[in-house]
Amino acid sequence: EDKVVQSPLSLVVHEGDTVTLNCSYEVTNFRSLLWYKQEKKAPTFLFMLTSSGIEKKSGRLSSILDKKELFSILNITATQTGDSAIYLCAVGSSNTGKLIFGQGTTLQVKP
Amino acid sequence: DAGVIQSPRHEVTEMGQEVTLRCKPISGHNSLFWYRQTMMRGLELLIYFNNNVPIDDSGMPEDRFSAKMPNASFSTLKIQPSEPRDSAVYFCASSYRSLGSYGYTFGSGTRLTVV
Numbered sequence: 389e390d391k392v393v394q395s396p397l398s399l400v401v402h403e404g405d406t407v408t409l410n411c412s413y414e415v416t417n418f419r420s421l422l423w424y425k426q427e428k429k430a431p432t433f434l435f436m437l438t439s440s441g442i443e444k445k446s447g448r449l450s451s452i453l454d455k456k457e458l459f460s461i462l463n464i465t466a467t468q469t470g471d472s473a474i475y476l477c478a479v480g481s482s483n484t485g486k487l488i489f490g491q492g493t494t495l496q497v498k499p
Numbered sequence: 500d501a502g503v504i505q506s507p508r509h510e511v512t513e514m515g516q517e518v519t520l521r522c523k524p525i526s527g528h529n530s531l532f533w534y535r536q537t538m539m540r541g542l543e544l545l546i547y548f549n550n551n552v553p554i555d556d557s558g559m560p561e562d563r564f565s566a567k568m569p570n571a572s573f574s575t576l577k578i579q580p581s582e583p584r585d586s587a588v589y590f591c592a593s594s595y596r597s598l599g600s601y602g603y604t605f606g607s608g609t610r611l612t613v614v
Contacts, residue, residue: 429607429608430590430605430606430607430608431542431590431605432605433603433604476542486532486544486547486555487532487544487603488544489534489541489542489543489544490541491541492541492542
């Protein structure tokens with residue numbers, strides 16, 4: 389059965405800290421891995437990764453994929469209170485054509 | 500672009516009543532997905548459509564749930580009869596391709612409370 393596992397499930401840090409969120413997966417016919425940020429409403433898209441070893445970067449956020457070890461990490465440097473959210477990892481399979489989501493990591497950044 | 504539009508935003512209903520959730524995908528997108536999100540189970544895919552045809556409904560919890568997509572611009576998710584355990588946020592998402600390579604766009608969700 390396809391599955392996506394995120395860790396940790398929750399994390400509390402202080403402003404300025406750097407955090408690393410983890411996502412491991414077991415999916416038949418892997419196609420892509422996506423990261424989403426969810427605040428109070430719908431998940432919003434952050435990154436899509438399809439190739440190993442190529443870092444995607446957007447401001448203080450970056451992500452990388454390891455297709456050999458079947459995991460991805462999302463790094464957030466110099467965290468701010470506005471980074472507080474649920475971070476979701478999802479994996480797309482070319483077999484099924486759907487995204488499978490992990491449980492999410494709830495990040496709380498304290499002032 | 501108005502994005503994916505869901506209605507209603509909030510729904511409170513009594514156990515046993517029929518509930519209908521609505522979704523208008525982004526124009527031009529050919530895949531539509533219904534998800535349910537709870538604290539316990541996270542985001543679960545209920546059903547998805549490709550070119551208005553249901554492709555995989557294995558996530559639909561039981562016969563009380565049904566979904567339709569009569570045309571490319573509208574879909575409904577119906578629960579009849581509703582139960583308290585159906586309380587959750589229901590998201591609709593659409594994408595241009597259904598093969599997982601392309602990110603979804605989510606609607607704002609419908610928060611359903613069954614009392």
